[in-house]
Structure formats: structure tokens, C-alpha cells
Amino acid sequence: MSLMDTIERGWNGLKRGWNGLIGTRHIKGSRKGTANYSYLNARVKGMKGHLFPKETYPRLMNMEIDQIARYIQESSYKEDIDQLAQSYESADLVEHALNRNLAVSFTKLINISEDEPKYLITEYLRKFDVWNIKTILRGKHVGASSAEIKENLVSAGEYTYTFLSGLAGKESTDEVIEAFSESYYYQILKQFDGTNLSDIENMLDKMYYEHLYQSIYETRTKEFKLFLRFVQTEIDVRNLLTLFRTKKENLAEDEIMEMMIDNGNVFEMDDLKKLVSLSYEEFIDELKRYSLWDKISDCCSIEMSSLIAMETSLKKYSLTYARQFSHANPLSIATIMDYIITKNNEVNNLRIIVRGKSAGLSDEIIRNQLVI
Amino acid sequence: MTEPSIWTNPEGWKAIGAALAVGITAIATALVQREIGSAAIGAIIENEALFGKALILTVIPEAIVIFGLVVALIIA
Structure with a gap:
């Protein structure tokens, strides 16, 4: 290994070691070590057993918001x-409770794991x-109240809720x-000039x-490879969603390319460049050559006016992929990723139902948005 | 009279065979129980009602070492 490589690795290590910052949870995972997947998987399966079965959603659709709560x-x-009932009510109560539960569940995953899974x-x-930083910045930018911003914070990452809610109370974006x-x-955030929020x-x-x-592709162990496939599938799904949305809106090629995420599995950067350069009709024709087309072919056509059905299909594909992957690879990181994705989806579904009902949307519209 | 050599004494070989039968099966049991035991603890933490089932599953690998013990007793 050359001297430059050593310095670069050291620098990357330092960057990764920013756990000791104020407002963070001081998480220290390790790429090496003996991870106890049996224990972790049993706990995660136990946690998964507490998730709502899919039969619950039609029942929830027939309830009022207070009944759902x-x-x-x-x-x-x-x-x-119980904890939030004194401070909030109705849809706000459910929204806060969902976010809190999501944060608690994911933080629990970090706390009960060690070494390799903890790192991943x-x-x-x-x-x-990233979600919280974007929420706070966007909230401050449009002049949302501190309470409105706090409603959307999910402190499941490294930053604590106390730190993030403190930021929600700051006066300006500069302070944040x-x-x-x-x-x-910071290297990205400092480029914010008050007009380029979507770019940021x-x-x-x-x-x-x-x-x-x-942080994962260098290590070629079994778990890291499994995890990499998850991440790459997520990147593919995300890129495809962005492509559909932007192509539908006829955005310029440069603008679309700026949104594309590299390192996907199905769509490499060359594929994305090719797809971006095509018209909407040609783009859909070209998609038929890729394996992901099978997942969306039922609801995807040139004439479709709404992308909701296609987006739901892609999200369903992510869920199914995670589930099948966890069945094929028991006692591995796949089970944990399956839980993370399924739990996140449950919270999203509940949020859609509650917010849809409080906004007075019809059951049909809400049902179409649900990913079950 | 010379002391009998360990290499020529059949009793010695039998003792070594019995020790290997118990020792190797005990190691195998330990490896399996490590996995099952930690999974059982994880399951019990999430749901205490699983204690009975978890206990049974944890002791099942004991059969391996018991077979080893039986073989050892037969040899010895």
C-alpha cells in the first residue's frame, strides 16, 4: 500500500470517526469481530412479530383518526x-407517535447489535x-413553525432528538x-445560498x-456483499422513480443526470445516461430491456396519467425483495434489513391513512397510496 | 520386570478412544448450543412466553454428547 493510500485511509477513518460530535449517539460499530447473528436475528424476528399484518389496513381504513390512535x-x-397523549391530539398525536416509535425501534437495533451488523x-x-437535515432546512426555508418541523423529525440516525429539536427552534438556516x-x-450545506435548496x-x-x-464495497465478506446488494437495489429503485417523475415532467437532461445516483446494480451510469437522453415514449420502450420491467409492466404504459400505481409497484418490489432475501439468507444482515424496510413501510402506511383521513381524502385515493 | 509401553497397552488405547468420543462430541455440542442458546435468549427477551420452548431447543444438542458418553462407556 502506498503512502498516499495510507493517508487517504487514515483521513477516511477520521471522517468516519465523527461519532464524538455534540448531539450524536457515539455509535461505534466495527467492520471486524465476531457478530452474534443468532441472537440478533431472534430479537429482530421477535420485533417483526409485533408489526401489523396486512389485514389490519382495511380495518384501519374504516376507522376515525381517534379510533386509529x-x-x-x-x-x-x-x-x-401514552407519552405523547398529553402534548398532542388526533392526527398530530399519531404522527408523533409513529416517528417516535420508528426512532426507538431503529435505535434499539443499533443498541442490541455489535461489531459488523452494528457498523452496517x-x-x-x-x-x-440526511432526512432530518433536509426537513429542518426546508422547514426553516419556508418559515414553518418549530412544532411543524419537529412533527417530521425521525431521530433514528446518529443525531439525537434533543439536538435536532434544538435546531428546529433556531432562527435562521445559517444557524442550522x-x-x-x-x-x-458541512461541505455541502455551506453551499446553500438561500435559492438552491433542492440542489442541496x-x-x-x-x-x-x-x-x-x-463504506461497504471494500470489504468483501458475505455480510457486506449481501448488504451491498440491498443498497444497490435501493439505488436502482430510487433512480427509476426519479427517472419516471422527471421524464414525465420533461426536465432537461443535465438536471435529471444531477439527480441520478451512481453504483446501482441494474442501471449503471451509462444505462442511466442513455435512458435520460430518450423521450418519454422511447424511455418506456427501452425499459423493457431491463429486469426491473417485470415488476412494473402491469401498471406502466405510455398512456398512464398518474405515477402512483407504478411507484407503489416499485415499493412493493423493494419489500418483496427484502423478504425473499431474508428467507434465502437466514442468520445474516438480510433479516435485519428486511425488518428495517418493513417497519419503515408500516409507519409510512399508517401515516398515509391518518394524514389522508385528516385531509379528507377519499378511501380510494388513500388505498392506492398504501404499499401492502 | 519392565514397565508396559503405552503404545502396546490396549487399555491405554481404549482410554484414549473413550476420551476422544466424549471430548469431540462435547465440543460439537458446545458449538451448536452457542448458536441455539444465544438465539433462545434473544427470543425470550422479546417474548417471555417462549422460555419453555427455548429451553427444550437449547438442551436438544445434549443428545450428541450423551451419544459420545455412551460410546465411551462401551469402549471402556
């Missing part, structure tokens, strides 16, 4: 509803750090950005996936 209070969300879970859950001056997000959001997302890929 009571219903989920009798499940694993009891503690969250922590890296993956940085997604919520300054709070991250020690983190590696895209850059943060791309940086997350780039960092995630960099």
Missing part, C-alpha cells in the same frame, strides 16, 4: 401514544440524519448549517449513497 395504542405503539445498520440509518460545521455534511437536497442524498457505497 386507540387501536395502535393497544399494539407496540402503546408507550409512544449505523451506516444505513444515516439516511435519517453552522451547527453541522464539524460534520461531513439532491447533493445530500447523493452523498449519503456515495458514502454508504464507499
Whole structure:
């Protein structure tokens, strides 16, 4: 190994070692060590047993918001509803309880794991750090109240809820950005000039996936390879969703390419460049050559006016993929990833039902949005 | 009178065989019980009602070492 490589590795190690920052949970996973997957898998399977079966959603659709709150209070969300019932009510109560439960569940995963799985879970859950930073910035940018921002915070990543809710109470975006001056997000956040928020959001997302890929692809153990396939599938699904949305809106090629995330499995960068350069009709024709077409062919056509059905199919594909993968690879990181994806989906579904009902949407519209 | 050599004494070989039968099966049991035991603990933490089932599953590999013990007794 050359001297430059050593320095670069050291620098990367230092960047990864930013756990000791104020407001973070001081998580220390390790790429090496004896991970006890039997223990972890048994616990995760136990946690998965507390998730709602799919038959629950039609029942919830027939309930009022307060009834839904009571219903989920009798499940694993009891503690969250109990704690927040004094401060919030109705849809806000459910929303806060869901976010709190999601954060608690994912933090629990980090706490009960060690070494390799802890490292992988922590890296993956940085997604919520990016989500929270984007939420706070977007909230401050449009002048949302501190309470509104807090409603959407999910402290399942490395930053604690106390730290994040403190940021939600700051006066300006500059103060928020300054709070991250020690983190590696700062190199992107400092480019914020008050007008380029969507660019910053895209850059943060791309940086997350780039960092995630960099932190796993070097290690060629079985677990890292499994995890890499998960991440690559997620990148593919995300890229395809972005492609559909942007192509439908006829965005310029450069703008679309800036949103594309590298290192996918089905779509490499060359494929993406080719797809981006095509018209909407040609793009859908070209998609038929890829394996992902089978998953969306039922609901995808040139004439389709709404992308909701296609998006739901892709999300369902992610869920099915995770489930099949966890069955094929028991006692591995696959089971844990399956739980993370399924739990996240449950919370999203509940949120869609509650928010849809509070906004007065019809049952038909809400049902189409659910990923079951 | 010379002391009998360990290499020529059949009793010695029998003792070694018995020791290997118990020793190797005990190691095998330990390896399996490590996995089952930690999974059982994980399951019990999430759901205490599983204690009975978890206990049974954890002691099942004991059969391996018991077979080893039986073989050892037959040899000896």
C-alpha cells in the first residue's frame, strides 16, 4: 500500500470517526469481530412479530383518526401514544407517535447489535440524519413553525432528538448549517445560498449513497456483499422513480443526470445516461430491456396519467425483495434489513391513512397510496 | 520386570478412544448450543412466553454428547 493510500485511509477513518460530535449517539460499530447473528436475528424476528399484518389496513381504513390512535395504542405503539397523549391530539398525536416509535425501534437495533451488523445498520440509518437535515432546512426555508418541523423529525440516525429539536427552534438556516460545521455534511450545506435548496437536497442524498457505497464495497465478506446488494437495489429503485417523475415532467437532461445516483446494480451510469437522453415514449420502450420491467409492466404504459400505481409497484418490489432475501439468507444482515424496510413501510402506511383521513381524502385515493 | 509401553497397552488405547468420543462430541455440542442458546435468549427477551420452548431447543444438542458418553462407556 502506498503512502498516499495510507493517508487517504487514515483521513477516511477520521471522517468516519465523527461519532464524538455534540448531539450524536457515539455509535461505534466495527467492520471486524465476531457478530452474534443468532441472537440478533431472534430479537429482530421477535420485533417483526409485533408489526401489523396486512389485514389490519382495511380495518384501519374504516376507522376515525381517534379510533386509529386507540387501536395502535393497544399494539407496540402503546408507550409512544401514552407519552405523547398529553402534548398532542388526533392526527398530530399519531404522527408523533409513529416517528417516535420508528426512532426507538431503529435505535434499539443499533443498541442490541455489535461489531459488523452494528457498523452496517449505523451506516444505513444515516439516511435519517440526511432526512432530518433536509426537513429542518426546508422547514426553516419556508418559515414553518418549530412544532411543524419537529412533527417530521425521525431521530433514528446518529443525531439525537434533543439536538435536532434544538435546531428546529433556531432562527435562521445559517444557524442550522453552522451547527453541522464539524460534520461531513458541512461541505455541502455551506453551499446553500438561500435559492438552491433542492440542489442541496439532491447533493445530500447523493452523498449519503456515495458514502454508504464507499463504506461497504471494500470489504468483501458475505455480510457486506449481501448488504451491498440491498443498497444497490435501493439505488436502482430510487433512480427509476426519479427517472419516471422527471421524464414525465420533461426536465432537461443535465438536471435529471444531477439527480441520478451512481453504483446501482441494474442501471449503471451509462444505462442511466442513455435512458435520460430518450423521450418519454422511447424511455418506456427501452425499459423493457431491463429486469426491473417485470415488476412494473402491469401498471406502466405510455398512456398512464398518474405515477402512483407504478411507484407503489416499485415499493412493493423493494419489500418483496427484502423478504425473499431474508428467507434465502437466514442468520445474516438480510433479516435485519428486511425488518428495517418493513417497519419503515408500516409507519409510512399508517401515516398515509391518518394524514389522508385528516385531509379528507377519499378511501380510494388513500388505498392506492398504501404499499401492502 | 519392565514397565508396559503405552503404545502396546490396549487399555491405554481404549482410554484414549473413550476420551476422544466424549471430548469431540462435547465440543460439537458446545458449538451448536452457542448458536441455539444465544438465539433462545434473544427470543425470550422479546417474548417471555417462549422460555419453555427455548429451553427444550437449547438442551436438544445434549443428545450428541450423551451419544459420545455412551460410546465411551462401551469402549471402556
